[in-house]
Amino acid sequence: MCGMAILKIARMGHPVLLGRAAPVSDPTAPEMRRLVADMAETLADAGGIGLAAPQVFQPRRLFLWRDGPELRVLFNPTLQSVGDAFEEGWEGCLSIPGLRGRVPRAQRVAWRGWNERGQPCSGEAEGLAARVLQHENDHLDGIFYLMRMNDLAQLGFNEELDRAGMPRR
Numbered sequence: 246m247c248g249m250a251i252l253k254i255a256r257m258g259h260p261v262l263l264g265r266a267a268p269v270s271d272p273t274a275p276e277m278r279r280l281v282a283d284m285a286e287t288l289a290d291a292g293g294i295g296l297a298a299p300q301v302f303q304p305r306r307l308f309l310w311r312d313g314p315e316l317r318v319l320f321n322p323t324l325q326s327v328g329d330a331f332e333e334g335w336e337g338c339l340s341i342p343g344l345r346g347r348v349p350r351a352q353r354v355a356w357r358g359w360n361e362r363g364q365p366c367s368g369e370a371e372g373l374a375a376r377v378l379q380h381e382n383d384h385l386d387g388i389f390y391l392m393r394m395n396d397l398a399q400l401g402f403n404e405e406l407d408r409a410g411m412p413r414r
């Protein structure tokens with residue numbers, strides 16, 4: 246494909262990451278198609294598993310996430326936890342490079358939204374997929390994983406945590 250671009254990623258401290266993103270009225274609009282293609286390129290380049298539009302300076306309600314081998318897009322998402330089981334797991338963020346921390350998340354979520362063809366879609370996710378969805382959805386409301394942590398002693402630089410034998414996930 247031609248015309249795709251690797252976008253600059255906003256880092257924590259930039260105001261675009263702290264606001265509430267605006268809904269997308271037409272996911273099939275050419276500028277949205279372009280944005281999704283560029284975000285896919287950016288995510289592949291950065292090696293992450295999810296990317297929300299505010300992270301590339303676009304305060305709109307959409308994110309991409311890797312669901313196994315598939316890269317999926319969700320516009321105007323809503324998430325709801327299913328059951329009351331929470332679990333802790335390690336998270337990092339492309340907007341907070343070099344760090345990871347242990348974050349409690351709902352173990353299972355129901356999600357709904359619109360795909361890139363403007364069709365409604367929904368599903369359930371658990372474990373890592375549920376965690377990624379919650380992390381990316383939070384970016385649409387100006388929330389970082391750090392704000393969800395119970396214990397900031399469980400935050401560290403990847404190099405140090407790796408050296409200490411802490412798991413990546």
Ligand code: NI
Nearest residue numbers: 337338339340
């Ligand atoms: Ni993030």
